[in-house]
Amino acid sequence: MSVLYLLVPIALLLAGAGVAAFFWSVRSGQFDDVETPAIRVLVDEERPRSSDESPRP
Amino acid sequence: MTPAAPSIEAGDQPGAEASAPAPDTACVHCGLPVGAAPVGTDPYFCCSGCEIVYHALHESGFGDTYYRLSDVAREREPEPAKTSIDPLVLSELDTDGFLEDHTEQQADGTRTADLFLDGVHCAACVWLVERLPQELDGVLAATLDLPRARLSLHWDPDACRLSTVAEWLLQFGYVAHPVRQDASESRTEGERSLLVKVGVTWALAGNVMLLALAFYAGLDVSGDPGLATAARWLSMLLATVSVGYGGGEFVRRAGASIRLALRTRSLRSLHMDIPIALGILVGYADSAWSTVTGSGEVWFDSITVLIAALLTARWLQLRSRRLAGDATDRLLSLLPSMVRRVGPDGTVDTVRLDEIHRGDLVRVPTGEVVPVDGVVASGESTINNAVLTGESRPESVRAGSDVAAGATNLRAPLDVLVQAAGPESRVGRLLDWIHDGAAPRARVASLADRLTGYFVSGVAVLALATALIWWWIEPSAVATHVVALLVITCPCALGMATPLALAVAAGKAAQAGIFLKNESATQHLTEIDAVVVDKTGTLTDGRLSLIDAVGDEQAIDRAAALEAHSTHPIAEALVRARGSCSRDGSTGAGRTDPSQVAPAVAPTVAPAVGPVVEDVDAVSGQGIRGRVDGHDVIVGRPDWVRTFTSTWPDDPDRFTEWAEHGHTPVAVAVDGRLAVALSFGDALRPDSADILSMLDAMGTDVSLLSGDHPTVVSAVARSLGLPADRARGHVMPEDKQAAVERLQQEGRTVAMIGDGVNDAAALQAADVGIAVEGGSTASLVAADVFLTRDGLSPVADLFRGADRVMGVIRRNLSFSLFYNVAGAAAAMSGVVGPLVAAVAMPLSSLVVVTSSILQRSFPSPEPTGSPAPGSPDRPPTHAPSPSP
Numbered sequence: 001m002s003v004l005y006l007l008v009p010i011a012l013l014l015a016g017a018g019v020a021a022f023f024w025s026v027r028s029g030q031f032d033d034v035e036t037p038a039i040r041v042l043v044d045e046e047r048p049r050s051s052d053e054s055p056r057p
Numbered sequence: 058m059t060p061a062a063p064s065i066e067a068g069d070q071p072g073a074e075a076s077a078p079a080p081d082t083a084c085v086h087c088g089l090p091v092g093a094a095p096v097g098t099d100p101y102f103c104c105s106g107c108e109i110v111y112h113a114l115h116e117s118g119f120g121d122t123y124y125r126l127s128d129v130a131r132e133r134e135p136e137p138a139k140t141s142i143d144p145l146v147l148s149e150l151d152t153d154g155f156l157e158d159h160t161e162q163q164a165d166g167t168r169t170a171d172l173f174l175d176g177v178h179c180a181a182c183v184w185l186v187e188r189l190p191q192e193l194d195g196v197l198a199a200t201l202d203l204p205r206a207r208l209s210l211h212w213d214p215d216a217c218r219l220s221t222v223a224e225w226l227l228q229f230g231y232v233a234h235p236v237r238q239d240a241s242e243s244r245t246e247g248e249r250s251l252l253v254k255v256g257v258t259w260a261l262a263g264n265v266m267l268l269a270l271a272f273y274a275g276l277d278v279s280g281d282p283g284l285a286t287a288a289r290w291l292s293m294l295l296a297t298v299s300v301g302y303g304g305g306e307f308v309r310r311a312g313a314s315i316r317l318a319l320r321t322r323s324l325r326s327l328h329m330d331i332p333i334a335l336g337i338l339v340g341y342a343d344s345a346w347s348t349v350t351g352s353g354e355v356w357f358d359s360i361t362v363l364i365a366a367l368l369t370a371r372w373l374q375l376r377s378r379r380l381a382g383d384a385t386d387r388l389l390s391l392l393p394s395m396v397r398r399v400g401p402d403g404t405v406d407t408v409r410l411d412e413i414h415r416g417d418l419v420r421v422p423t424g425e426v427v428p429v430d431g432v433v434a435s436g437e438s439t440i441n442n443a444v445l446t447g448e449s450r451p452e453s454v455r456a457g458s459d460v461a462a463g464a465t466n467l468r469a470p471l472d473v474l475v476q477a478a479g480p481e482s483r484v485g486r487l488l489d490w491i492h493d494g495a496a497p498r499a500r501v502a503s504l505a506d507r508l509t510g511y512f513v514s515g516v517a518v519l520a521l522a523t524a525l526i527w528w529w530i531e532p533s534a535v536a537t538h539v540v541a542l543l544v545i546t547c548p549c550a551l552g553m554a555t556p557l558a559l560a561v562a563a564g565k566a567a568q569a570g571i572f573l574k575n576e577s578a579t580q581h582l583t584e585i586d587a588v589v590v591d592k593t594g595t596l597t598d599g600r601l602s603l604i605d606a607v608g609d610e611q612a613i614d615r616a617a618a619l620e621a622h623s624t625h626p627i628a629e630a631l632v633r634a635r636g637s638c639s640r641d642g643s644t645g646a647g648r649t650d651p652s653q654v655a656p657a658v659a660p661t662v663a664p665a666v667g668p669v670v671e672d673v674d675a676v677s678g679q680g681i682r683g684r685v686d687g688h689d690v691i692v693g694r695p696d697w698v699r700t701f702t703s704t705w706p707d708d709p710d711r712f713t714e715w716a717e718h719g720h721t722p723v724a725v726a727v728d729g730r731l732a733v734a735l736s737f738g739d740a741l742r743p744d745s746a747d748i749l750s751m752l753d754a755m756g757t758d759v760s761l762l763s764g765d766h767p768t769v770v771s772a773v774a775r776s777l778g779l780p781a782d783r784a785r786g787h788v789m790p791e792d793k794q795a796a797v798e799r800l801q802q803e804g805r806t807v808a809m810i811g812d813g814v815n816d817a818a819a820l821q822a823a824d825v826g827i828a829v830e831g832g833s834t835a836s837l838v839a840a841d842v843f844l845t846r847d848g849l850s851p852v853a854d855l856f857r858g859a860d861r862v863m864g865v866i867r868r869n870l871s872f873s874l875f876y877n878v879a880g881a882a883a884a885m886s887g888v889v890g891p892l893v894a895a896v897a898m899p900l901s902s903l904v905v906v907t908s909s910i911l912q913r914s915f916p917s918p919e920p921t922g923s924p925a926p927g928s929p930d931r932p933p934t935h936a937p938s939p940s941p
Contacts, residue, residue, distance in 0.1 A: 004284060008291065011267070015260050022256040026249050033202040039180045040187075042129055 086111045086230075087135045103137050110138040110230040119185060119229075126181035133178035134570075138230030142223065145395040145425075146234050148407045150219040152395075155409070159235050160219075167197060167213045172223075173387050174208045175232040177201060185229055193217055193225055205383050207236065237390040244379050251372045258303035258368055261295045262361035266895075268292045269358035273892050278351060289348045289355060296357040300341050303364040308334045328506040329552045332513055336547025337364065343540040354537060356544050359894040363549050366902050370553040370560075377560035381572040384845065388837055396428045397421070399472055413478045421466045421473055423624065429478040433458045436471040439626055440464045441600065444813045444833045445484075447593045447764025447788075449739035450721070451601070451626045463814055463833065468624045484814055484835060491821055491839045505555040505870060516546050516881070523885045534887070542884035545894050546877045550901040554869030557909040562862040565915040570830075570846030571855050578841040581824045582859035584806045588752050589797055589819060591811035592763035592773055595829050596849070597739040599812070601626050603634035604720060604740055607711065608733025615685040616692045616725040616733070618668040623681050627723060627737050631692075680723075691726040695734075698724035702731055719769030739769070741776065748849045749777050755856065758805075762788045762796055764815050793819035810852060812836055827852060858915040865912040869905045876901040 025031065078101050081090045085100035086107035095101035102108040114120040149155050160170035177186065182201070186208060189199035195217025200209045210222065223233040268288045278285045311334035318326040340356040347353030394410045399418040410428060413419065418434060421427050427440070439451040445463050454460060460473055462482040479485050523542050527535045559576050566573055573579060593599050606613055617635035620628035673683035680693010682701070691701050695712045699705050711734055712722040720738035724731060752759050760783045763770045767786030774784030788796070793809075797819045800807045809816065809823035812832035820826030821839040828840035830847050837843055844851045880897060883889050 002284075005287070008268075008288075012264060012291075015264055019257055019260045022260075023253055026252050026256070029245075029249075031249070031252055032245055033204060036183055036201055036203040039129070039183050039203065042126065042180055043184045043187075 084137070087137050089135060089137060106138040106140045106230060109140050110228070113228045114185075119188075123181045123185055126184050127179050129180035135178050136176060139176060139232050140227060140230060142227050142232050145397075145407060147220045147223055149395040149409065150223055150235065152409060154412075155235065156214065156219075159237070163211075166215070167211060169209065169211045170219070171236045172208045172210060172233045173236055173390055174201070174206050174226065175234070176230050177203060177206050182231070186226065186231065189222065189225070193222060196222060205241075206387065208233070234390055236386065237394070241379070241383060241386055244382055248372070248375055248379065251368065251375055254303050254306075255365065255368045255372050258299050258361065258365035261299040261303075262358070262365045265292050265295050265299070265361045266358045268295075269355075269891070269895065272355070273895075286351065292355060292357040293345055293348045296341060296344070296361050299361045299364055300337060303368055304334070304337045304341075304360075307337060307364075307367070311335070327509045327513055329509050329548060331509065332516060332546070332548050333363075333367065333552055335516075336360075336543050339540055340544040340547070343536065354540075354891050356540070356891050356894060359544055359891065359898055362895070362899055363547060366549060366899070367552055370556050374556040374560040377563040378576075380563055380567040381574045381843075384567070384572045385574065385837065385843070388843075388845075389834060396478075410479055413475055415475055415477065417475045419473045419475055421471045423466055423469060425466055427460050427462055427464045427466060427471075427473065429473060429475045430461050430482040431459075431473040431476045433460060434472045434474045436469055438466055438468040438471050440466055440471075441626075443593045443599045443739075445815060447591065447813055447815050449593045449597065449599065449601075449765050449769060467626050467629070484833075487814065487817055487835050488838060491817060491835065505551060505866075508551075508870065508874075512548065512551070512877075516543070519546075519881050519885065526885065527887070538884060538887055538889075541887075541889040541894070542881055545880035545884050545889050545897065547898075548873065548877060549898055550873035550876055550905045551870065553902055553905050554873050554909075555866055557906060558862055558865045558869055558912065561909050561912060562858065562865075562914045565912075566855070566858060569851065569854055569858075569915045570844055571851050571858070571915065572843050572845065573841070574843070575841050578825045579859045579862050581806060582808070582856055583863045585755075585757055585808045585825065585856075587758045587760070587800045587805040587807045589793070589800070589807060589809045589811075589823065590749075590759060590761050591793075591809075591813060591816045592761055592770055593739060593765055594812040594832070595810055595816075596745040596761070596773060596777070597741050599739065599831075601630040601721070601737050602740045603630055603735060604738045605715070605736040606733060608725070608731075609727070612690075612725050612727050612732035613735070615668060615688065615690050615727060616735070618670050618685050619673065619681060619683050619690050619692055622670060622673045622683070623675050625675075625681075627721065628681070628692075630737055631723075631735070689726075689728050692723060695722055695724040698726050698731070701729065702726045703729050705731060717768065718772040719766060720772075741773065742848055744849045744853075746777050748852055749779065751853050751856070757808075759783065760796070761785070762793050762819075764788055764790070764813075790815040790818050794822045797822045810849075827855065854915060861912065861914040865909060865914065869908055872904055872908070873901065876904075 078091060078095055080093050082095070082101055083089070084091050084095075084103035084107050086102055089103050091101045091103045095103065096105050097108050100111070102111065111120075114123050156168065160168045162168055174186065177183070183203055186201045187199050189196045189210075195213045195215075196210065197213060198209075198211040201207070202209070210219075212219070212222065226233050268291060271288055272285075276285050276288065307330045310328075311330040314326060314328050314331055337360055340360045343353070344355040344357050344360070347355050395407045396410050396413050397405050397420040398408050398413065399405050399420050405420055413429060419429055419431070423438075433454050433456050435456055437453075437455045439453050440460060441451045442448050442461075442464050444465075445461055451467055454471070460471070462478075462484045477483070477485075480489060520539050520542055523538050524535050527538050559579060562579065563573050563576070590596060613631075614635060617631050620631045622628075668686045671684045673681065675681045676693070676697070679697040680691065682689070682691040682693075684690070691698050712724070715722040715736040718736075718738070720736045723735040723737060725733045725735060749759055759779065761770065761774055761777075761779055763773075763784075763786050765786055770784050770786035771781055774781060793816060797807050797809055801822075801824070807823045808825040808827060809819045810827045810829065811817075811820055812829045814833045814835045816828075817833070817835035817839040820828060820836055820841075825842060826836075826840040828836040828843040829849065829852070830844045832840075832843070842855060844855075876897075880889070883893070
């Protein structure tokens with residue numbers, strides 16, 4: 001059972017990484033509009049999207 | 058793939074040369090029914106706007122992809138394409154002041170801006186709009202937010218002007234206008250930070266649950282002291298973060314509520330956060346004590362899940378509020394803030410409204426809204442004050458007349474000497490007053506909060522009883538059982554019952570074109586027992602139209618052909634009644650309301666075989682005469698027309714009768730003989746009578762207060778079956794407000810339904826203010842609920858929906874109370890441990906969540922093509938006209 005002393009902290013680290021990713025995605029506005037990106041997938045296009053996809057600061 | 062051509066119902070109309078499609082044939086572009094007077098010949102369109110956009114799409118090679126995508130993700134109501142934009146809005150987009158105020162400069166000199174985009178509704182719109190960077194040089198990126206109808210644009214101002222972008226969008230039927238008075242930034246910020254809290258608390262709750270699972274699976278201090286102790290301390294660490302970071306909000310608000318209750322000495326000031334905070338704190342403290350001492354129960358998992366679940370409900374509520382906020386922003390941003398200033402040398406330049414000062418001269422073209430308070434310096438015209446005063450009859454103005462901001466200029470251009478502009482104008486001051494007055498309004502305790510006082514007292518009594526009973530049975534177990542009671546009765550489901558139901562309802566209502574700006578309105582709506590209704594623009598259309606015609610049909614068409622050469626409001630109404638809907642397809646017409654396009658445009662779209670009109674002579678104040686297809690036609694005031702006719706029927710009573718009803722009678726003589734009698738007035742909306750009878754059936758007292766002439770008001774009341782003592786005319790805005798307040802003092806809960814500037818104060822004072830579609834800015838700001846669907850039928854939906862939402866809330870509350878009583882009984886009898894709490898609490902919340910989501914409060918909009926041809930759901934401009 002003593003392996004848990006190692007596994008639980010690793011699990012917590014993973015959870016922390018998840019939270020950090022979530023924090024970043026909220027801050028960059030990915031949850032502000034959850035509908036349009038789903039539609040954008042349908043648009044198959046040769047389009048070379050410009051590098052700055054979200055111009056909002 | 059090209060769109061399927063609409064089926065042509067030739068069999069129904071044998072003998073018709075070019076058989077017209079059935080009225081419910083879908084418009085090839087927007088999918089709405091084409092009506093009785095379709096535009097184009099196979100494919101058919103509902104209006105020329107759609108026709109223009111259809112051809113524009115095909116010419117630019119976008120047609121195939123657009124129509125392939127247009128059925129995808131079509132959750133929004135489509136609308137007929139608009140192809141005209143206010144030139145003032147266009148010109149404003151390029152001014153330095155606009156770039157300065159509403160756009161942001163990037164480091165490399167490019168700029169970013171947000172624009173509202175009317176008309177976007179499906180996947181094809183997203184695809185088309187986001188092609189901007191490929192189509193226009195200088196546009197670097199375009200991202201559309203479909204639910205909010207907002208376009209984020211990144212462009213290089215040196216390579217491309219913003220107005221060019223707007224014009225490009227316009228050719229495909231999207232009308233862009235700038236984002237003004239933007240409150241969405243702070244709303245987004247609030248939403249994001251709460252969402253982060255939700256995510257973090259769920260992550261903590263998940264990990265605490267994992268650790269708790271080990272305890273439930275058999276890990277205990279006696280078996281494996283090292284691991285068990287470590288797991289407990291780790292749980293405590295995680296729970297401490299959760300309580301401090303997520304639960305702090307509840308504790309703070311509970312503290313504020315207790316302080317308020319102490320100050321006001323009233324249990325009513327207590328709200329739901331108190332038992333929540335109590336449950337969290339007691340559970341946490343007891344578990345922490347157990348962890349430190351190494352004995353007893355830990356409740357960390359229940360507490361952390363509770364915090365995460367409650368924060369989630371709160372976040373959903375916040376998110377649903379943005380629907381109304383976004384819609385308000387969008388409607389307010391429609392106001393052009395540009396003005397045509399006449400320089401000393403007579404030249405006209407467009408400047409921003411805030412550059413206008415007292416003493417400037419401002420030009421107001423036909424069809425535009427007067428932007429300032431002032432005196433007419435030159436020009437003679439008719440203005441429509443319906444929005445400002447409620448008067449349905451247009452008023453003549455000439456040099457020296459006072460005009461107020463908000464009136465619509467109907468006939469001829471006016472030059473106005475500015476006396477007050479912007480915030481100093483009467484409308485501006487009113488808006489300020491509404492903004493200031495909104496704050497001190499008393500917070501209405503929601504149903505759940507009203508229960509809290511009893512709930513807290515009940516829990517306190519039960520806790521005391523539990524303590525006494527267990528003191529008597531087994532003194533050492535007192536603390537355990539009291540804590541179990543407080544944790545299990547922590548009103549998680551109760552706290553979620555109201556916000557969740559309201560949040561889901563707000564979303565459904567918004568889809569139905571009803572925006573609830575504040576949530577207490579929903580509850581109030583079910584308690585309404587008095588309704589005050591405005592007339593002009595609310596029960597009626599708010600503009601002149603042909604109401605009745607007696608006589609020769611052909612003569613009416615001749616009169617219309619003649620009147621097409623006049624700009625008088627009556628002429629405009631006649632042409633509109635007899636013309637086709639195609640007028641708003643004329644591009645570049647600088648009008649805020651396409652339906653008010655001056656009739657001068659009509660002949661250009663009239664069929665080539667139209668009547669020949671010669672020798673037109675308009676006599677001011679009397680009427681118009683001329684030759685139509687070789688016949689002498691005279692249209693005008695009955696007594697004036699009479700002087701030209703040799704025979705006059707002995708039945709002139711019709712004209713007097715119409716005049717008594719508050720309508721304007723008009724006579725048409727053809728070749729010296731009275732051919733047809735016409736009556737013009739402010740037509741009732743088709744659904745007005747239904748709404749009033751519904752309100753009556755609900756047992757509410759309806760009264761009609763209007764600023765219009767008492768004759769007109771009583772005539773409207775009569776035709777709606779309203780008792781004469783319930784309808785008053787010549788009511789000043791202050792009197793409307795006073796009337797609402799008087800009803801409130803009598804103990805009534807009052808709803809006000811209105812649209813005008815003169816209704817704003819009453820809308821604000823009423824318990825629920827409802828602004829109908831197309832209302833003035835002031836009414837929009839003052840109202841608690843506003844409608845974006847035409848007509849009054851949404852009002853009925855609103856009342857019915859509010860009833861159902863309150864039903865859902867009551868169902869949720871009863872269930873939660875039942876759960877809490879059962880939980881309390883179990884805790885008192887000593888069977889509640891951490892495992893029971895961990896299972897029972899989320900289960901109860903799940904029931905409430907399900908019940909809220911499955912509610913059927915507001916009807917969801919029908920799929921495309923729902924409105925019947927010519928039904929009130931269609932914009933009035935598209936009303937089918939009889940074929941010539």
